[in-house]
Amino acid sequence: MLEIKNLHVKLEEEDKAILKGVDLTVEAGKVHAIMGPNGSGKSTLAYVLSGRDGYEVTEGEARLEGEDILEMEPEERAAAGLFLAFQYPVEIPGVGNMTFLRTAVNAQRKARGEEELSSGDFLKLIRARAKDLKIDADMLKRPVNVGFSGGEKKRNEILQMAMLEPRMCILDETDSGLDVDAMKLVADGVNALRDAGRAFLVITHYQRLLDHIKPDVVHIMADGRIIKTGGPELALEVEQNGYADILAEVNA
Amino acid sequence: MSTQPRPGTRAARLEQKLQATAARLDTMALPASAGWLRRAREDALTRLKAMGLPERRDEYWRHTDPAKLIAPQPVSAKLLTVTDESEVFSGIDRLKLVFVDGVFDAAASDDLAQEGIEICRLAEAGQRDIHWAQDLYATLEARGQAPVTRPLAVLNSAFAEDGVLIRVTGKVSRPVSLVYRRSAPEGEAMLHHLLRLEPGAELTLLENGPMAARYNTVMEAFIDEGAALHHVRAQGRDHERMGITHLFARLGAGSVLKSFTLSANGVLLRNEAVVWLEGQGGSAHVAGAAMGDGAFLHDDTVFINHAAPDCESRQVFKKVLRRGAVGVFQGKILVDQVAQKTDGYQISQSLLLDETSQFLAKPELEIYADDVKCSHGSTSGEIDADQFFYLRARGIAEDEAKALLVLAFLAEALAEIADETLAEEMRERLRGWVHRHNA
Numbered sequence: 001m002l003e004i005k006n007l008h009v010k011l012e013e014e015d016k017a018i019l020k021g022v023d024l025t026v027e028a029g030k031v032h033a034i035m036g037p038n039g040s041g042k043s044t045l046a047y048v049l050s051g052r053d054g055y056e057v058t059e060g061e062a063r064l065e066g067e068d069i070l071e072m073e074p075e076e077r078a079a080a081g082l083f084l085a086f087q088y089p090v091e092i093p094g095v096g097n098m099t100f101l102r103t104a105v106n107a108q109r110k111a112r113g114e115e116e117l118s119s120g121d122f123l124k125l126i127r128a129r130a131k132d133l134k135i136d137a138d139m140l141k142r143p144v145n146v147g148f149s150g151g152e153k154k155r156n157e158i159l160q161m162a163m164l165e166p167r168m169c170i171l172d173e174t175d176s177g178l179d180v181d182a183m184k185l186v187a188d189g190v191n192a193l194r195d196a197g198r199a200f201l202v203i204t205h206y207q208r209l210l211d212h213i214k215p216d217v218v219h220i221m222a223d224g225r226i227i228k229t230g231g232p233e234l235a236l237e238v239e240q241n242g243y244a245d246i247l248a249e250v251n252a
Numbered sequence: 253m254s255t256q257p258r259p260g261t262r263a264a265r266l267e268q269k270l271q272a273t274a275a276r277l278d279t280m281a282l283p284a285s286a287g288w289l290r291r292a293r294e295d296a297l298t299r300l301k302a303m304g305l306p307e308r309r310d311e312y313w314r315h316t317d318p319a320k321l322i323a324p325q326p327v328s329a330k331l332l333t334v335t336d337e338s339e340v341f342s343g344i345d346r347l348k349l350v351f352v353d354g355v356f357d358a359a360a361s362d363d364l365a366q367e368g369i370e371i372c373r374l375a376e377a378g379q380r381d382i383h384w385a386q387d388l389y390a391t392l393e394a395r396g397q398a399p400v401t402r403p404l405a406v407l408n409s410a411f412a413e414d415g416v417l418i419r420v421t422g423k424v425s426r427p428v429s430l431v432y433r434r435s436a437p438e439g440e441a442m443l444h445h446l447l448r449l450e451p452g453a454e455l456t457l458l459e460n461g462p463m464a465a466r467y468n469t470v471m472e473a474f475i476d477e478g479a480a481l482h483h484v485r486a487q488g489r490d491h492e493r494m495g496i497t498h499l500f501a502r503l504g505a506g507s508v509l510k511s512f513t514l515s516a517n518g519v520l521l522r523n524e525a526v527v528w529l530e531g532q533g534g535s536a537h538v539a540g541a542a543m544g545d546g547a548f549l550h551d552d553t554v555f556i557n558h559a560a561p562d563c564e565s566r567q568v569f570k571k572v573l574r575r576g577a578v579g580v581f582q583g584k585i586l587v588d589q590v591a592q593k594t595d596g597y598q599i600s601q602s603l604l605l606d607e608t609s610q611f612l613a614k615p616e617l618e619i620y621a622d623d624v625k626c627s628h629g630s631t632s633g634e635i636d637a638d639q640f641f642y643l644r645a646r647g648i649a650e651d652e653a654k655a656l657l658v659l660a661f662l663a664e665a666l667a668e669i670a671d672e673t674l675a676e677e678m679r680e681r682l683r684g685w686v687h688r689h690n691a
Contacts, residue, residue, distance in 0.1 A: 050645050053637070078647035090642040094660025100643070103656065108647035143660075160646060 001199040002026040002049075002168050007060035009041075009048050018044045020224035021060070026168070029196040033210055034203045035235060036221035037243045042203045043087060045221075046172040050084040051077050064168055078104075079111035083166030085157040087173040092144040097156070100144045101126060105163055129162045133189050150177030151185075158189035169193070170201045175209035187212030207239035220246055269304035276305060279324060283413045288386035289378030296390055296409035303401050312400050315580040315612045316522055316551040321404060321496050326466030328437045329492035329519075337684055339431075340460040340486040341677065346429040347371075349416060353434060354441025354463050356414055360431075368422035369455070374415040374444055385417045385446050392472040392500035396526040399586075400555075405498040405524070408470040412444035415470075420453040420479075427456035427482075432463035434490070439464045445471040449479035451504070456671065457481065462488035462495060462518070473501040473509070477531060480508040484674050486681060487515045491547070494520040499538075505531025505560070512669045513540040514678050515550055516685050522551035522580075529556070529563040529591075539568040539668035541682060544577030544609070545689040551580035552600070558591035558621075567598040570665045572658055573609035574689065581630065584616040591621045598628035603661045605635070655686040 002025070009019040018041050026032045036042050048055050049062060051074035062070050069077050092100070106116040117125070130140060133155045145153050154174055161169055171190070175183055190200065190213050202213055210218070210232065218234040219226045222243070227250045228234065238246065257263035277300065282293045306318040320327060349371070350360040356373055364371040377383040390409040396402055418428065430445070441464035449455055453476070463469075475481050487495070495518065501509050515521055527536045542550040556565045571579035581600035602611035613630040635657050643653035659666075662682055669675040 052641055052645075073650070074641060074644040075647050075649050075653075078645060084645055086642070086645075090638045092639050092642065092657070092660060094663035095656050100646075100656070103652065104643075104646035104648055107649060107652060111647065111649075164646065 001028045001065060002201065003063045005061050007045075007048070007062060008058045009044060009055050010058055012054050012056050018055075018224055019048070022224070022226055024219065024226055026199045026201055028167070028199050030216045031194065031200040031202060031213060032217045032219065033215035033235060034201065034219045034221050034226075035205065035207070035238055038205070040221045041224040042221055043172055046084055046170050046203055049077075049170060050074060050082060075107070075111070078164070078166070079108050081167035083161050083164055083169045085154075085161060085169065085171045085174050087176060089145050089153040089157055091146045093146050095144050097142055097144050098126070098140045101160065101163055104160070108164060126163060129159055132192065133159050133162070134185060135159055151179065151182030154178055154182065154186050155189070158186055162189060162193060167197060168199050168201070170203065172203045173205060174202070175204055175206065183209060183212060207235045210235045222247055222250070265309070266304065269307060270301065273304045274301060276322065276324065277301065280411060282410060285378035287381050288383065289374075289389065292390045293410045296406050299394065299397070300403060300406040300410060303397070303403050303406065305407070306403050312553065312582065316520070316549060318404070320494055320520060321466070321468075326438070326440045326464075327492070327494065329465035329490055329494070331434055331437055332488075332490040334489060337681070340681065341429055341458050344427065344429070344458070344673065344677070346427045346458060348429045348431055350431045350433065351414070351441070351443065351463055353436060353439050354414065354443060354467065366424070366426070368420065369424050369428070370419040370421075371428070372417045374417055374446070375413060377417050383417070384419060384448070388446060388448065388472065388474060390472070392474070392502055393470055393498070396498070396500045402498060402524060402526070404468055404496045405470050405500075408442055408444055408468050408498070412442040412468075412470065415444040415446070417446045418455070419448045419450070420455045421450050422452075423454040424456075427458050429458040429460070432459070432461035432488070434462060434464055437465060441467045443469045445469070447471065447473040447481065449473070449475045449481055449507075451477040451479060453479045455481055457483045459485040460488065461486075462490045462493040465493055467493070467495045469495075469497045471497075471499050473499065475501060475503045475507045475509055477504040478506045479504070481510070482670055483509070483511040484669055484678070485511070485513045486678065487513065487518070487521065489516050491517045492519055494518070496522045497524065499523075499525045501525070501527045501536065503527065503529050503531065503534040503536055506533045507531065508534070509536045509538075510668060510670055511538045512665065512678070514681060515540065515542040516681070517544065517548060518550065519547050520549050522553060524553045525555070527556045527565070528559055529565065530559050532560050532562050534560065534563045535565070536563070537566040537568070537668050539566070539665045540570070541662045541665045541678070542569075542571040542579060543682065543685045543689070544571065544573050544579065546575045546577060548573070548577035549580070550578070552583070554583040556585050556596070558585070558587040558594040558596065561590060561592045561594070563591065564595040565597070566668070567600070568665045568668055569600045570662050571602040571611060572605065572661065572686075573602055573611065574605035576608045578609070579611040581611075581613040581615070583614075583628075584618065585626060585628070587619040587621050587624050587626065589620040592623045594621060594624040594626065596624065596626040599664070600630045601661070602632040603634070603658060604632055651687065651690055654690065655683055658686045659683060
């Protein structure tokens with residue numbers, strides 16, 4: 001599904017390398033987690049994959065189902081099936097959440113040569129999905145993320161994911177700012193979307209989210225590289241001993 | 253023996269201005285009218301001669317050069333044939349009054365007789381010996397000459413050939429729609445409208461279209477106790493036209509004024525609004541959305557006087573500018589000493605779509621009461637990069653993402669239109685503009 005090879009990335013504005021040769025393959029139907037200390041490059045990886053400005057790829061490649069995505073515009077990547085659940089969802093005053101979702105769903109359908117959803121079908125779909133995530137009508141009517149609590153913003157991200165039905169979902173620190181109940185809701189939302197044709201890359205600092213979204217593979221990222229890959233037990237190891245032991249072991 | 257003021261002094265400049273004004277006015281003849289209207293016109297002419305036509309040197313014309321608005325010959329302006337959208341408000345059930353090149357077109361207009369409302373053309377009323385408008389015509393305009401003069405409104409009171417006089421006694425179900433059409437690239441039009449909303453009356457007034465290559469309109473609105481005037485105006489899309497408009501409104505206790513103006517394109521356009529809140533609990537909202545691409549100057553000049561307690565006012569002006577377009581905002585709130593518990597709000601913002609456009613804002617507050625709430629803000633900024641990326645990351649193409657954000661920027665001004673159908677109509681026009689001006 002997602003294949004990243006020897007990816008090197010630096011900040012455009014300063015000559016600072018952030019990713020220093022990331023290799024990662026996520027297969028369809030699998031959940032991969034990336035854990036790592038702050039500043040290791042986890043969020044940069046998410047942004048670079050989704051096409052945010054400000055980064056320069058100096059080496060390597062990233063392919064989504066065989067297609068080189070690094071040359072694509074952000075909206076083309078989205079239409080190709082990539083989705084990033086933002087660590088800090090952006091507030092957009094003046095744009096209603098419903099309008100936003102509908103525009104996004106139909107833009108992607110259009111880009112893929114599919115017919116736009118009628119208002120009726122769209123409404124039916126969004127009501128059902130919103131209900132699962134305990135998102136009320138008021139949240140749908142309000143401007144995008146404006147006045148939303150931290151948990152509401154994250155649930156709204158998952159709602160967007162559920163509506164857009166991407167094939168490759170990247171969740172960037174989706175657990176940050178969530179209490180236990182909210183985390184459960186978000187995790188249930190994600191788990192409901194798990195299927196054989198869809199892959200997840202879950203970026204997190206802590207192991208707790210992985211109690212709810214069980215990963216197939218866990219990667220540890222440090223200083224711009226994946227330094228260790230293992231099964232779910234790797235996340236538990238981090239939980240118990242922190243990153244220090246793993247870092248020491250790799251550096252030794 | 254008269255003494256000449258020393259050259260370069262204020263007195264000398266005024267002298268010069270008055271001479272130029274007299275010379276300009278000598279080339280113009282007052283339109284034919286009888287009794288009361290004749291007297292009102294002559295009075296306006298006298299006032300104008302004493303005040304002089306505006307110059308760029310005048311404080312309130314610093315950012316907008318009035319020279320082309322008063323030059324003897326208006327610059328011609330290409331006619332824009334709009335084929336990509338229907339005429340504004342054409343889908344709305346309304347009482348239509350059509351003016352072509354500033355002249356009333358009875359054949360294209362609806363029957364003026366409607367329950368709860370009395371409509372008469374100025375040109376017709378002016379021929380009568382007595383008319384209800386005779387004690388009102390030009391009175392708000394005259395009052396609006398302080399604290400700053402508005403000479404082009406005085407010019408209008410003297411020379412406007414036509415207009416509509418509307419008296420509303422009840423709730424009018426259908427909006428009254430003034431439609432301005434142009435048939436020639438040359439020409440000038442001046443209209444003077446007068447609205448009288450009697451206590452408790454309600455009216456929605458629509459205006460659309462640029463009426464000539466150069467135009468000057470005045471609307472005087474007398475809004476009595478408990479009455480409500482909803483005013484929505486779209487000023488057409490012609491690029492080269494020039495215009496100056498004045499809205500003067502006097503609000504009685506508990507009355508409401510909501511005025512929204514959409515201005516798209518136009519090399520020189522100034523909309524002035526002068527509002528007096530004279531009765532307790534009145535509410536005046538004046539808003540506008542202006543869209544400029546290239547040769548464009550749009551000026552909103554607003555004065556709101558809180559002259560009674562417990563009144564509320566809002567000024568919400570938004571401008572979207574690109575490729576050298578210029579936006580001007582001059583807005584003042586004056587709160588008299590009696591106007592305790594005033595709630596005044598003023599915001600003027602521009603969204604600069606590139607680095608060549610500019611926005612000049614002059615917000616003013618003058619407050620003499622001690623228990624008031626007044627806020628004002630003015631900003632100019634560009635499309636927010638994070639918001640833009642967020643939308644695109646969800647699959648929304650650049651073009652559409654920009655349109656969404658521009659409309660989001662305009663939302664606060666659009667929210668000043670109470671009627672959702674009219675708001676949606678304005679939103680559609682604005683969306684159309686953004687998509688046309690995206691290259």
